[in-house]
Amino acid sequence: MQPPLQLRRNGAPVPGFLGVCSQTEAEQLGQALETVLGPAELAHFRQLQFPLRRGSYLLGRIALKRALAALLAEPRLERLEILSGVFGQPLVRAAAPVAAEISLAHSHGVALGAACAAGHPIGIDLELIEPTRVDVFTRVFSQEEFALLAAAGVPQPSAGFVLWTVKEALSKALRCGLTVPFAVLRAKSVVPGSAGPPGVQWQVEFENFWQYKAHAWIVGAYALAVVIPRKTDLGFQPDGALRALLEAGPGRRATG
Numbered sequence: 362m363q364p365p366l367q368l369r370r371n372g373a374p375v376p377g378f379l380g381v382c383s384q385t386e387a388e389q390l391g392q393a394l395e396t397v398l399g400p401a402e403l404a405h406f407r408q409l410q411f412p413l414r415r416g417s418y419l420l421g422r423i424a425l426k427r428a429l430a431a432l433l434a435e436p437r438l439e440r441l442e443i444l445s446g447v448f449g450q451p452l453v454r455a456a457a458p459v460a461a462e463i464s465l466a467h468s469h470g471v472a473l474g475a476a477c478a479a480g481h482p483i484g485i486d487l488e489l490i491e492p493t494r495v496d497v498f499t500r501v502f503s504q505e506e507f508a509l510l511a512a513a514g515v516p517q518p519s520a521g522f523v524l525w526t527v528k529e530a531l532s533k534a535l536r537c538g539l540t541v542p543f544a545v546l547r548a549k550s551v552v553p554g555s556a557g558p559p560g561v562q563w564q565v566e567f568e569n570f571w572q573y574k575a576h577a578w579i580v581g582a583y584a585l586a587v588v589i590p591r592k593t594d595l596g597f598q599p600d601g602a603l604r605a606l607l608e609a610g611p612g613r614r615a616t617g
């Protein structure tokens with residue numbers, strides 16, 4: 362599954378796709394690992410000790426490769442290796458140089474990978490909404506941010522998860538990850554999205570990173586966010602098979 366992100370900048374399309382992989386698919390494809398992973402990935406995978414990490418590694422690689430396969434018209438997943446940069450950021454390596462912006466996220470049996478044209482940064486995050494974890498957010502987000510979420514109709518107990526995915530997706534687009542204080546990534550505005558049903562999607566802009574924006578959704582038991590340049594339009598909605606997968610929820614608690 363690799364729906365187009367439907368990005369447009371200054372009226373012109375920006376090629377970009379979302380790759381999706383479920384735990385079930387990863388287990389099936391994992392039966393023939395060499396058709397999914399390249400040599401460097403296989404070597405890395407084989408030295409991973411923990412089943413959770415092996416699962417999330419494979420899931421994430423397949424999701425991101427699906428997005429890249431659609432972007433680059435390269436159906437052989439094992440020819441697109443996803444390595445890690447010095448900050449943990451994903452890097453693509455293939456026989457010929459690949460110019461693409463990429464990001465990936467995995468959460469509880471689902472992975473999403475985003476790939477779009479080089480020069481157009483992108484970040485993605487996906488989190489399972491677990492009401493028992495909401496205490497974390499009151500420690501790291503400001504009252505002003507909670508007020509913005511409430512005014513935009515982001516429901517509890519999901520609001521903190523929505524903002525978390527937004528900040529994590531921004532941190533991936535910036536390549537810093539969550540190494541910076543959350544306040545640096547603080548939201549300036551949260552407004553309901555104009556497409557689709559109300560109460561499930563929002564657009565967020567940032568105090569310090571005004572050149573970016575986030576599109577965020579609640580789909581089933583998950584919060585999902587995509588961060589892109591602020592002046593780029595995004596037509597993608599998490600519909601169809603992706604919606605069905607996220608609404609089905611985590612079948613098994615198999616990945617982190």
Ligand SMILES: CC(C)(COP(=O)(O)OP(=O)(O)OC[C@H]1O[C@@H](n2cnc3c(N)ncnc32)[C@H](O)[C@@H]1OP(=O)(O)O)[C@@H](O)C(=O)NCCC(=O)NCCS
Nearest residue numbers: 418421448449450451465466467529533536537538539540
């Ligand atoms: C980026 C980060 C927020 C990801 O959060 P997470 O909850 O662990 O996991 P997610 O499923 O949402 O995302 C994981 C993916 O983010 C990507 N990622 C990791 N670090 C990244 C960075 N600095 N920039 C962009 N993307 C990054 C990777 O592709 C990773 O998947 P992979 O390890 O299978 O390749 C978190 O790992 C982080 O803050 N990393 C930076 C600090 C750190 O701990 N670095 C360790 C290496 S020095």
